[in-house]
Each structure stands twice: as C-alpha cells, then as structure tokens.
C-alpha cells in the first residue's frame with residue numbers, strides 16, 4: 001500500500017542523516033530549527049508519503065534514524081513505524097499539537113525521556129510496540145491528557161514502577177504484553193481511572209499483580225494470557241468490582257481454581273481456557289449469578305455432574321470444546337432457565353441425553369461434532385431437532401453402530417430404516433443361586449450379569465431397600481458383583497440385582513441366610529461387631545449416671561436446707577445480727593474425674 005520512493009532518497013537521505021546526527025548529539029534547538037525549516041505551507045518530509053490519506057504523514061519502513069523534518073503542523077496521523085529510531089527527546093514533537101495518532105512501533109527506541117510526548121494534547125493513540133524499552137520512568141507519558149490507547153507490547157520492560165502511567169487520565173486501553181515483566185509495583189496503575197481493558201500476556205510474572213490491578217476501579221475487561229502462573233489465590237482480583245469479562249488463557253500449570261479466587265467479582269463472561277483444570281470449579285463460580293458465558297475449553301475436564309451449575313441462574317452459554325468430556329449427567333443443566341448454547345465439540349462423549357437440559361426446545365446452538373457418538377435411541381431427540389438446531393461448522397456424526405458409522409445426523413431421512421436409533425432393554429442372563437447361606441464372619445459373593453443396548457448398569461438393593469454403594473463391608477464391585485465381607489446376622493434378607501439401561505430394566509432377587517456360629521457366651525467369634533455394645537465392668541450407662549448424681553445430690557440439698565433453717569431460727573431469736581457465714585462449696589463434677597469424691601458435695605458452716 002505504501003509507495004516506495006527509492007528514487008527520491010539521494011538528497012533527502014542526507015537530510016535525514018544530518019538530522020539524526022544532530023539528534024544523537026542531543027542538540028535539540030538546532031534540530032527544531034531544522035524541523036521548522038523543512039516545512040513550507042503544507043509540505044511533506046521527503047522520505048514520507050503525505051498524499052495517500054488526508055492529514056496523514058506515512059513514513060513507515062524508510063530506514064529513518066530520527067524523526068524527519070518538515071512534518072506539516074496540521075498532521076493528525078504520523079506513522080514512523082518500522083524505522084530505526086533509537087531515542088525520543090523531550091519536546092521533540094511538541095509542535096504537532098493536532099496529532100491524533102502516533103505510530104512508533106517496530107523501531108529501536110530504548111529510552112524515552114520524561115516529557116518526550118509533551119505538547120501532544122490531542123493525541124489519542126500511541127503505538128510503541130516492538131521497541132527496546134526497558135524502563136518506563138515516571139513522567140514519560142506526561143502531557144498526554146487525551147490518550148486513550150497506549151501499546152507498549154513486545155518490548156523488554158522488566159518492571160512497572162509506582163506512577164509509571166500517572167498522567168494518562170483518559171487511557172482506556174493499555175497493551176503491555178510480550179515484555180519481561182517480573183514485577184508490577186502496587187501503585188503502577190494509579191491514575192488510570194478510565195482504563196477499561198487490560199491485557200497482560202507472555203510476561204515473566206509468577207503471580208497475579210493483585211494490588212496493582214485493584215487500583216483499576218474502572219476496569220471492565222481483563223485478559224491474562226500465556227502466563228506461567230499456577231495459582232489464583234483467594235481474593236487475588238478483589239477490588240475489580242466493575243470487571244465483567246475475565247479471560248485466563250493458557251496457564252499450563254493452573255490445575256484448579258480455589259474456592260475464593262473469584263471473590264469480589266461480578267462477571268458476565270468468564271473464560272479459563274487451555275489450562276490444566278480437571279473439573280469444573282463449581283465452588284469458585286458459586287457467587288457469579290450474573291454470569292452469561294462460561295468457557296472452559298481445552299481443559300482436561302472429564303464430566304459435568306448433575307445439577308451442579310444451577311446457581312448460575314443467568315448462564316446462556318457453556319463452552320467446553322476440546323476437553324476430555326466422557327459424560328454429561330442427566331440434569332446437568334437443570335436450573336439454567338436461559339441456557340441456549342452448548343459447545344462440547346471434540347470430546348469423548350458417546351451420547352448426550354435429552355434429560356441433561358431443562359428444556360431442550362430452548363437450545364439454539366449445539367456443537368457436538370468430533371465426539372464418538374453412539375447413535376441409539378438416546379439420540380433420537382437430537383434427530384428430531386436436527387433441522388432446527390445450529391450445529392456450528394459441522395453437524396455431529398455417528399461413530400457407531402457399524403451400519404451408520406460416519407453418517408451425519410443431518411443426512412438421516414425422516415423415516416428411519418428399521419434398526420436405526422434403537423435400544424434393547426437390559427436383560428439378566430446369568431446369576432448365581434437364588435438362595436445363599438453363609439456362616440457368620442464368612443464372606444458372601446453374589447454375581448449378576450446380562451446385556452442390553454446400550455450396555456446396562458448393574459446396581460444392587462439391600463434387604464431394607466437401600467441402594468448399595470461401591471465402598472464399605474457390603475459393596476458392589478466394578479464388574480457388578482456384590483460382596484459382603486464378614487457376614488453378620490443382620491445381613492440376612494433379600495438382595496435384588498437391577499440391570500438397567502435407557503430402554504428398560506430387569507431385576508432378580510437372591511436370599512441370604514446367615515448361619516449363627518456356635519460359640520460359648522462371652523467369647524464371640526465376631527468380636528468387631530459386638531464388643532462395642534458390651535458393657536464393661538466400670539461402665540455407667542446414662543440411666544446409672546442420673547441415679548448416682550441424684551443420690552449424691554440429696555445429702556447436699558438436705559444439709560443446705562438444714563443450715564438455712566438454723567440460720568433463720570437463730571436470726572429470729574437474736575434480732576439483728578451480722579452474717580459471717582461462709583459456704584465452702586465444692587461443685588459437683590462429672591463422674592470419674594476425681595475418683596469417688598467426684599459426685600459428693602460438701603458444705604461447711606463456720
């Protein structure tokens with residue numbers, strides 16, 4: 001787009017050389033004379049292009065080593081990018097008051113003197129990307145009251161000191177990515193009252209600079225990308241009450257989000273992508289009732305459990321593509337009245353049940369491509385909605401059963417051939433005997449298996465109708481076998497094996513008889529089960545304790561009453577009398593603490 005003017009370089013090249021030499025000799029007055037001399041009416045620096053846009057001076061990629069002379073004073077856009085500028089002195093550009101945009105990106109600037117941009121009162125955009133800046137001294141950006149965008153990315157800045165941006169009261173966007181930033185002083189961002197978005201990316205920060213960020217009370221968007229930070233401590237982003245969009249992208253060592261890490265925030269968009277989260281951080285999200293979009297894509301999250309998201313009452317979109325999702329529970333999105341977009345493309349889902357959604361008809365977008373879907377009766381609902389739903393770039397395809405492998409959901413006709421999208425109810429094929437006897441203390445094992453399509457789940461119900469779990473003395477093993485270790489008398493009863501899948505269930509009950517082992521009274525074989533209830537020789541049950549206390553308390557009550565009676569009688573017979581009565585009172589103690597004296601009470605009268 002920019003015209004190259006190699007032909008006209010001979011004379012102006014000298015001009016530039018002189019200018020840069022003078023600049024390097026830091027002799028600003030002469031330099032300015034040159035700047036002024038170079039202009040005549042609406043002139044144009046010889047190396048630049050002033051014709052392609054009105055009020056613009058384009059001097060990009062001209063091997064310039066200093067700001068060229070002759071820039072018209074009414075210039076609004078000055079593009080000096082991709083040159084060899086190495087320094088900017090104070091007041092160098094002050095003549096260009098109408099300037100709105102200054103592009104100094106991709107030069108070799110390593111120092112900016114305080115006041116370098118003095119006088120650019122109307123400047124809105126300042127680009128310093130791709131230079132060699134190491135230090136941003138306080139005062140460098142003074143005299144830029146209108147600046148709204150400052151791009152300092154791709155430099156070598158190591159730290160931001162207090163007050164580094166002190167006078168940029170209008171700044172709305174600050175780009176500081178791709179620096180060597182290791183430290184941001186707590187007061188570095190003071191004065192940036194209007195800053196609305198901040199991107200910190202590819203820096204050497206090892207913690208989130210919370211105290212510095214807390215000064216950005218007007219911040220609405222914060223992006224923290226490609227940082228080697230493993231933890232977002234509780235309260236790290238406190239003070240950002242206006243923040244609505246938070247993006248945490250590519251923190252490879254972030255394994256979990258602690259419960260308080262988002263406290264103080266009221267977000268509408270939250271993205272934690274390309275991190276190492278292994279589960280949805282429900283607890284940390286708990287208070288975000290205004291959240292509308294949640295993006296947890298590219299994390300090793302394997303499941304979405306039932307009803308855990310219901311506190312996100314305004315959630316509309318959940319993005320979880322490229323995760324390790326193997327299951328989305330029924331009722332996973334219940335309570336989410338506004339839910340309309342689910343992106344779970346490129347996961348390990350074999351199915352997605354209609355029951356996951358509070359109302360599947362409210363769903364507008366469902367990205368499900370790239371999952372090994374089993375096209376059976378569980379996906380019929382999807383087939384029904386396939387013309388209405390927005391599937392994104394590609395519609396989901398069946399991975400099995402074999403006859404429909406690779407076929408897009410969209411490609412099925414309305415009349416399905418027999419055997420398509422069907423299920424077969426669970427059916428018990430093999431089980432042990434219907435009646436089992438076991439001796440007390442022995443182990444009992446019940447087996448049960450069968451088939452169905454999809455593969456059924458096996459569960460067991462105990463004698464009291466309780467569903468048995470995977471742990472404990474009585475437990476269901478991984479293969480569906482029921483195991484009772486150390487059988488007890490109370491285990492007697494019926495055990496029901498239930499095979500179920502989406503198409504139906506089948507059940508079978510087995511009776512367990514427990515044979516009491518002959519053992520002399522007092523030395524029971526199953527010691528574990530019975531010792532707890534056996535009274536020890538010095539054990540007092542609660543009733544016994546009450547009796548002891550009452551018996552101990554009665555003499556005390558009697559003696560106290562007697563004493564008061566005596567005193568009353570004495571004082572009546574003697575008229576007025578000074579009471580020098582002292583009770584040495586030993587309060588009753590819980591039994592056992594001081595041997596036999598524990599529940600005895602004495603009262604002495606002197």
Ligand SMILES: *[C@@H]1O[C@H](CO)[C@@H](O)[C@H](O)[C@H]1NC(C)=O
Nearest residue numbers: 157158179180181182203204
């Ligand atoms: C920042 O990290 C990069 C890459 O890890 C390294 O080369 C550079 O020296 C670091 N800078 C500082 C100031 O630590």
Ligand SMILES: *[C@@H]1O[C@H](CO)[C@@H](O)[C@H](O)[C@H]1NC(C)=O
Nearest residue numbers: 252253254255275276277278
């Ligand atoms: C991600 O987490 C897993 C364990 O949860 C760990 O083994 C792995 O090293 C982590 N990856 C990174 C890059 O920290």
Ligand SMILES: *[C@@H]1O[C@H](CO)[C@@H](O)[C@H](O)[C@H]1NC(C)=O
Nearest residue numbers: 241244265266267268290291
């Ligand atoms: C949270 O943000 C929403 C807008 O997203 C706003 O309506 C609501 O008042 C805010 N709540 C608080 C407590 O600031």
Ligand SMILES: *[C@@H]1O[C@H](CO)[C@@H](O)[C@H](O)[C@H]1NC(C)=O
Nearest residue numbers: 459498499500501504505506
């Ligand atoms: C088994 O099926 C019956 C009716 O078909 C149903 O009432 C019952 O809840 C099912 N049980 C399980 C565990 O799925």
Ligand SMILES: *[C@@H]1O[C@H](CO)[C@@H](O)[C@H](O)[C@H]1NC(C)=O
Nearest residue numbers: 516517518519520521522523
């Ligand atoms: C154990 O004692 C109870 C009475 O306390 C008695 O009825 C029972 O027969 C005894 N059993 C044995 C095996 O001695």
Ligand SMILES: *[C@@H]1O[C@H](CO)[C@@H](O)[C@H](O)[C@H]1NC(C)=O
Nearest residue numbers: 441485486525526527528529
């Ligand atoms: C008693 O409990 C211990 C462990 O608490 C266990 O190893 C042992 O097998 C139990 N004995 C019986 C008879 O259940």
